[in-house]
Amino acid sequence: MKYIITVNKYFLLNKLGKFMITKDIYFNRIKREIKLKLKINVEQYKDSYINRRISVRMRANNCKTYKDYYEYLIKNPNEYKKLENTLTVNVTEFWRDRTAYNEIEKILKNFVMDRKFKSLRIWSAGCSSGEEPYGIAIIINELKYRYNRKFMPVSIIGTDLDSDILNKAKKGIYHNKQLKNIDNSLIYKYFTKLDEHQYEIKKDIKKYVKFKQHDLIREPPLKGMNMILCRNVIIYFDKQIQEELFLKFYDGLINGGYLILGKTEILHGKARELFKAVNYRERIYKAKNINDKFYLN
Numbered sequence: 001m002k003y004i005i006t007v008n009k010y011f012l013l014n015k016l017g018k019f020m021i022t023k024d025i026y027f028n029r030i031k032r033e034i035k036l037k038l039k040i041n042v043e044q045y046k047d048s049y050i051n052r053r054i055s056v057r058m059r060a061n062n063c064k065t066y067k068d069y070y071e072y073l074i075k076n077p078n079e080y081k082k083l084e085n086t087l088t089v090n091v092t093e094f095w096r097d098r099t100a101y102n103e104i105e106k107i108l109k110n111f112v113m114d115r116k117f118k119s120l121r122i123w124s125a126g127c128s129s130g131e132e133p134y135g136i137a138i139i140i141n142e143l144k145y146r147y148n149r150k151f152m153p154v155s156i157i158g159t160d161l162d163s164d165i166l167n168k169a170k171k172g173i174y175h176n177k178q179l180k181n182i183d184n185s186l187i188y189k190y191f192t193k194l195d196e197h198q199y200e201i202k203k204d205i206k207k208y209v210k211f212k213q214h215d216l217i218r219e220p221p222l223k224g225m226n227m228i229l230c231r232n233v234i235i236y237f238d239k240q241i242q243e244e245l246f247l248k249f250y251d252g253l254i255n256g257g258y259l260i261l262g263k264t265e266i267l268h269g270k271a272r273e274l275f276k277a278v279n280y281r282e283r284i285y286k287a288k289n290i291n292d293k294f295y296l297n
C-alpha cells in the first residue's frame with residue numbers, strides 16, 4: 001500500500017512537474033522576446049500581469065497555448081508592436097477617482113497660497129496619455145488665478161516608459177468620455193472642441209507640462225518635486241521593485257513633499273519610516289524631514 005501511494009505521488013508530481021515545465025518554457029520564451037526585442041524588463045513585473053496581457057494577444061490571434069502564441073510571434077513581426085501596446089498602454093481619464101482629486105486640490109491650494117513656495121514642481125510618473133499631468137495643470141491654473149499667484153512658475157513633468165503613448169500625450173486630444181469628471185465650464189475654458197467626440201487641451205495648459213520617456217524601474221528618480229503622482233502603475237510591479245521605487249520617490253521629493261498612489265496601491269517596506277500617511281484612504285503620503293538619507297544607498 002505504502003509503495004502504491006509513493007508511486008502515485010511520484011507520478012502526480014511528475015505529471016504536474018511536466019505540465020509546469022511545458023507551460024514555463026514557452027511563457028518564458030515569450031518573456032525573453034519581450035525583453036530582447038521590446039526592451040521591456042519583464043522580469044520585474046508580476047507574472048500574473050504579464051500572463052493577463054499575453055492572454056489578450058493570444059485570444060486576439062486565436063492561439064490556445066503559449067507555444068502557439070510564441071510560434072505566431074516569431075513568424076509575425078507586426079505582432080511585437082501589438083504586444084507592446086497591450087503590455088504598456090492603458091486608457092485613462094481626467095481626474096480619475098474624484099475623491100482623491102479633491103484631496104490633491106487641497107494640497108495644491110496650500111502650496112499655491114503659501115508664499116514660502118516660490119515655484120512648484122510636480123512629477124506624474126507613468127502618466128500614460130497625459131490626462132493626469134494636464135488634469136493637475138488645470139487645477140493649478142485655477143488656483144493661481146484664485147489666489148493671486150499668476151506669476152508663480154509651475155513645472156509639471158509627465159513620464160512614461162512608452163514613447164507612443166507620450167506622443168499621444170503631447171498632442172493632448174481626448175475623447176469626450178475621458179472628460180466626464182470635469183465641469184462643462186472648465187471644459188469650455190481649457191479645451192477646444194475638434195468634432196462631436198474629440199477635444200484638444202488648450203495651449204495655456206499645455207505650456208505647463210513637459211513629457212519625457214523614463215523607466216521608473218531602471219532609471220534614477222527626477223528630483224526636487226513638491227508632489228509625485230504615481231497612480232495605477234506600481235500595481236503591476238513586484239513587491240521588491242515597489243519597495244525600491246518608494247525609496248526613489250522619497251529621494252525625488254523635497255522635505256514635506258507628497259507622494260500620491262492609486263486607490264489600490266499601498267506604501268510598504270522600509271519607506272514606511274520615511275513617509276507619514278496623511279490620507280490613508282486616498283493613498284496620500286508626506287515625506288518626513290529626515291536629514292540622513294543613508295538607507296537610500
Ligand SMILES: C[S@@+](CC[C@H](N)C(=O)[O-])C[C@H]1O[C@@H](n2cnc3c(N)ncnc32)[C@H](O)[C@@H]1O
Nearest residue numbers: 088090092126128160161162215216231232233
Ligand atoms: C494604468 S496607466 C496609469 C495612468 C495614470 N497614472 C492614471 O492613473 O490614470 C499605467 C502606465 O504606466 C506605464 N508604465 C508601466 N511600466 C512603467 C515603467 N517601468 N516606467 C514608467 N512607466 C511605466 C504604462 O506605460 C502606462 O502608461
